[in-house]
Amino acid sequence: MFIVIEGIDGTGKSTQARLLAEWFREQGREVVLDFEPTRGPHGMKLRESFTGGRLAPEEELALFVADREEHVAQVIAPSLAAGKVVILDRYYFSNMAYQGAIGFDPQEIRDRNEAFAPVPDILFILDLDTDTALARIGGRGDETNEFEKREDLERCRGIFLSLKDEPFVRVIDASKPMDEVQEQMRAEAS
Numbered sequence: 194m195f196i197v198i199e200g201i202d203g204t205g206k207s208t209q210a211r212l213l214a215e216w217f218r219e220q221g222r223e224v225v226l227d228f229e230p231t232r233g234p235h236g237m238k239l240r241e242s243f244t245g246g247r248l249a250p251e252e253e254l255a256l257f258v259a260d261r262e263e264h265v266a267q268v269i270a271p272s273l274a275a276g277k278v279v280i281l282d283r284y285y286f287s288n289m290a291y292q293g294a295i296g297f298d299p300q301e302i303r304d305r306n307e308a309f310a311p312v313p314d315i316l317f318i319l320d321l322d323t324d325t326a327l328a329r330i331g332g333r334g335d336e337t338n339e340f341e342k343r344e345d346l347e348r349c350r351g352i353f354l355s356l357k358d359e360p361f362v363r364v365i366d367a368s369k370p371m372d373e374v375q376e377q378m379r380a381e382a383s
């Protein structure tokens with residue numbers, strides 16, 4: 194089973210991904226819990242740009258796609274082929290949202306990624322208003338970074354929600370308490 198969790202920064206993706214992985218493991222399933230950008234060479238160059246200043250848009254997009262090509266080849270595809278549950282904290286839908294928010298065509302980004310990246314069985318979109326999301330980032334003790342500008346996050350949220358009618362998409366109200374969000378996700382993944 195291939196599950197992806199998406200949403201703007203601060204919506205609770207990492208929190209819910211960990212809880213969902215725990216639930217599958219309690220059922221005896223082998224789980225690969227991972228995230229994008231990865232900690233590979235392309236992903237690390239991107240992570241440096243979060244605080245060091247964003248790369249040129251074309252280079253940024255190319256690096257996210259290159260990072261994902263390696264991720265699919267080295268982790269995602271082999272894990273799915275081995276019958277494991279793969280849970281991702283971000284995938285190519287973040288590519289559509291965040292690079293779409295700075296001017297690229299989200300559909301073109303989707304087509305470019307789906308040429309090599311498998312579509313998930315379930316895409317959970319954790320939806321939350323931007324102000325609350327930014328407050329949670331602050332509450333976590335983090336400074337906001339180059340990718341967390343309010344206006345960009347508003348556009349990201351809109352692009353995520355533009356996927357709401359896809360058959361594999363489940364939009365989750367991330368303003369609810371953590372346990373209620375997780376309960377809804379477990380019900381959808383059952």
Ligand SMILES: Nc1ncnc2c1ncn2[C@@H]1O[C@H](COP(=O)(O)OP(=O)(O)OP(=O)(O)O)[C@@H](O)[C@H]1O
Binds near residue numbers: 203208209368369372
């Ligand atoms: N449902 C919730 N209600 C209130 N606080 C929450 C909820 N879910 C997560 N949080 C808190 O909000 C903060 C952000 O959560 P988390 O790091 O899981 O979000 P994220 O979507 O992974 O963020 P990022 O994309 O920036 O990594 C954390 O302090 C977390 O404890």
Ligand SMILES: Cc1cn([C@H]2C[C@H](O)[C@@H](COP(=O)(O)O)O2)c(=O)[nH]c1=O
Binds near residue numbers: 292
């Ligand atoms: C996969 C992917 C991610 N991003 C952005 C979105 C976030 O601001 C950061 C990742 O931060 P996190 O706290 O580790 O979740 O990267 C992007 O712009 N494009 C993508 O394809």
